[in-house]
Amino acid sequence: xxxxxxxxxxxxxxxxxxxxxxxxxxxxxxxxxxxxxxxxxxxxxxxxxxxxxxxxxxxxxxxxxxxxxxxxxxxxxxxxxxxxxxxxxxxxxxxxxxxxxxxxxxxxxxxxxxx
Amino acid sequence: xxxxxxxxxxxxxxxxxxxxxxxxxxxxxxxxxxxxxxxxxxxxxxxxxxxxxxxxxxxxxxxxxxxxxxxxxxxxxxxxxxxxxxxxxxxxxxxxxxxxxxxxxxxxxxxxxx
Numbered sequence: 001x002x003x004x005x006x007x008x009x010x011x012x013x014x015x016x017x018x019x020x021x022x023x024x025x026x027x028x029x030x031x032x033x034x035x036x037x038x039x040x041x042x043x044x045x046x047x048x049x050x051x052x053x054x055x056x057x058x059x060x061x062x063x064x065x066x067x068x069x070x071x072x073x074x075x076x077x078x079x080x081x082x083x084x085x086x087x088x089x090x091x092x093x094x095x096x097x098x099x100x101x102x103x104x105x106x107x108x109x110x111x112x113x114x115x
Numbered sequence: 116x117x118x119x120x121x122x123x124x125x126x127x128x129x130x131x132x133x134x135x136x137x138x139x140x141x142x143x144x145x146x147x148x149x150x151x152x153x154x155x156x157x158x159x160x161x162x163x164x165x166x167x168x169x170x171x172x173x174x175x176x177x178x179x180x181x182x183x184x185x186x187x188x189x190x191x192x193x194x195x196x197x198x199x200x201x202x203x204x205x206x207x208x209x210x211x212x213x214x215x216x217x218x219x220x221x222x223x224x225x226x227x228x229x
Contacts, residue, residue, distance in 0.1 A: 032215045043119075043206050043220030044158070051215070089158065093214055100171040101214030103148075105158040 008087060010110045019077040021109045023090030028071060030092035034103070035064060035075045039086045047075070047088075077111075085113045119221035121207050127227045133195040136224045139188055140209030148218060149182055149192050150206040158206075164190065165213050197228045 013019045025033070031052040036044035050057045050064045050073075057064050063076040073090050087108045095101055120139040128134055140147045148163040162172040164184045172182070179198070184190040194201055204225050208218040 034217055036220075043208075043223050046217045046219065049217055095214065100163075102160060102163075102171060103218060104160075107157050 008108050008110045010112060012112045012114060013080045014114050015080060015082060017080055019075075019080045019084070019111060021075045021077075021088050021111065023073040023075075023106050023109075025071050025073060025090065025092040025106070027092055027094045027104070028068075030094040032093035033064070033066060033073055034091045034093070035062075035073075036089045036091060036105075037084075037086045038089065038108070044089060080111075080113050082113045082115055085111055087111070119207055119209055119219055121205075121221035121224050123224060124222060125225045125227075127229065128197055129229055130198055131196045132228075133193065134197045134201075134226060134228075136192040136205050136207075136226070138190045138192070138207030138221060140190070140207070141219055142188065144209035144211055144219075145187075146210045146213040146216075146218075147184060147190050148208040148210075149190070150208065150220075151203045152206060152223070153203045161192070163213065170213065194226075197226075199228045202226055202228050 034049045035047040037047050038044045048059045048062050048064050050066050055066050061078045065074045087110050089108045090106045091103045093103050122137045146165050149161040150158055151161055152158045161174045162182045163170055167184045180194055182192045204223045206220050206223045208220045210216040210218045
């Protein structure tokens, strides 16, 4: 039968424009969040992180915003370049009921940059 | 640093065969994680180790899967017997500690079970 795969949300952006990728997380106890970038055929690569005591953090061309009230995380990429084309994952870190930490990944958003 | 090293990069095997995936974490990292990535389910945590001790294996699919970490610089994920539904990309990641630190991922092992 036909296999049904994940239908990743896709964001298409013109080169040079800004990109905003959104993520809703599930656990109000999560205290650490990470954005990863995954290019085809490669492992996820760390972009930027933020702890729950902050609401904004900036890196080189990237900014992460955290809204704990609505459990929302966003990644902003300034002046998007063709090399930014990839799948972007948000991940939340929280202690499980068993006391162990677990990083839970979202389903990902595919960013396509139009030259 | 060479980063997280995984071998093999690609593995094709027949159903019923034993498969062993290998991982060398970044030196000095105390936590090691095994993930599986498929189109159907995305990126899933299978098991993680802290100071070579398995802490949470709740993500291991079934008894056919086992993982070991005999020392701080080496871990294996074994599937015996393998089945076609095990076909996926398996990632190993390491971090300084289990919580609140970024995880560094290896390049992954693409497993195909026919």
